[in-house]
Amino acid sequence: MTGDGRTVTQLRVPDKTNEITCFAVLLAPFDLTGVTVTADALHTQRAHARFLVEEKKAHYLLVVKANQPELHRRLRSLPWKDVTARRHDREIGHGRREIRVTRALTVTDLGLDFPYADQAVRILRHRTHDRYRQPPDRLRDHGPDLASGIAPAPGPTGQVAVDHREPAPLRP
Template identity: 45%
Template sequence: MPAGTVSPIDPCLDQLTRWSGVVADDTQMPDLLTALEAVPDPRARRGRRYRLPSLIAVALCAVSAGARSFYAIADWAAGVPRQVLQRCGIRFRVPSEATIRQVFGRVDGDALDRVLGRHLAARTGADTVRLAVAVDGKTIRGARIGKQAAPHLVAAVTHGDTVVLGQCRTADKSNEIPTVRKLLRGIDIAGAVVTIDAMHTQKATARCLREQCRAEYVMIVKANQLGLLDRVRHQPWEQVPVVWSDPIERGHGREESRSYKIVTVSRGLRFPYARQAIQITRRRRPIGSEIWSVEVVYAICSLPCEQAPPKLLASWIRGHWHIENKIHYVRDVTFDEDRSTIRTGHGPQVMATIRNVVISLHRRAGQSNIARACRRLAANPDHAVDLVLNA
């Protein structure tokens, strides 16, 4: 090469792509790609053209730009500049839709969830208040095959920044209850408070949280636990003053307010580690109407009042629904998950995991409108790679 001529290969780009060869240098690999090496590769060693972390990184980048299917991921990979794929570790051929579909259909979905959940959790900034985690399940309706039940996934999501810490698939002939305990044992939530809906107000789940996970709980109490509900209802609520009231909120065509009464309990509830019982009175009315509807809901908490004051308890109870509003709703509306035709093998769970991670990354980047964030990244693939590889 003549003196003074600049090589057309960017040295920084060359460093990012060297690891995709036969021998990988972990010191040059982005943190996400390094973490993804822990996901078991279901393929035989002979004949592999693409490293599994590279395929997952490409899928994350494509979905962060709005891709909803394996075809859309392959189209994104075929349409972006070569250097974008090189940053993900794809150095030669562009992966096809068939390759992506076959590999993702065989990847262990639970293992992928664990690896990505731990990676995101390790980069979640420490907060001055106790970490709150919501647990809830969602059925992938479009993945139903014939008379088989559709895959049902249970996820754990932080309240504040809505980062998905983990997700687990419910066994076909089981339900959410044992799956939640399996999920909680697999993630690090020591010291956190976990909010759970009434289905999971179970003694075994309470013991699992306190004894195995070293976490606290806030559980809703309803008629599936009649004995517990009766004991909570018969607390002297008439003598207890309202200790906190949420401001009236307007939205979805209605006004809503909540007030809270709290009593300290111990052995009277006969439920493991219960320290407080809460009565929540919800008042709602359509905007313009003068008639309020009233609903009374009960909850229990394992923390004493000194560590869970009324305002904080109220924020945990309301914050539980972030998992529905900011994760499940976005997967259904922005990524059209319920109409997805991905049905084979572990494909539905893997795509749900990728959507969870992408939503978490967008939220952590300060984006509140995920659809708009995806459109912006679709116009600049390098920004999509920055979002994913800098996670």
């Protein structure tokens, strides 16, 4: 997608295969030098991380879920309560109140065994629905995600990560 939300390309996934096999084919024609590529948990694959960093000279932010059980276990066991790099966001809208706490942790020396992973980011979301007067018991842990090479630029979810080569400049 472009900065204004337009789709740049699409690829039909052939029968008897899945999106994983189409990842590199879809991105190959593009110059991704210095670009941060985000992907869902399906694409949290070591080969995809290597492809992005080594061949495309890009950075990544990948979601980690149970499809990578050992990596997921290792990330969940990190010392998240000791993290000092935190961001708190509060939003009210659409009949609900939401609080998100985002924590970032440098993981380069923690033996995660995932290529070029520099930082893990964990988002804890607490949501209440005013319309239904639900009690504040809706707690969702988005779990830790892996990041490689993102400039410290708080976005709508306050995601922060560090470049795996050298710190990138802050964006205005």
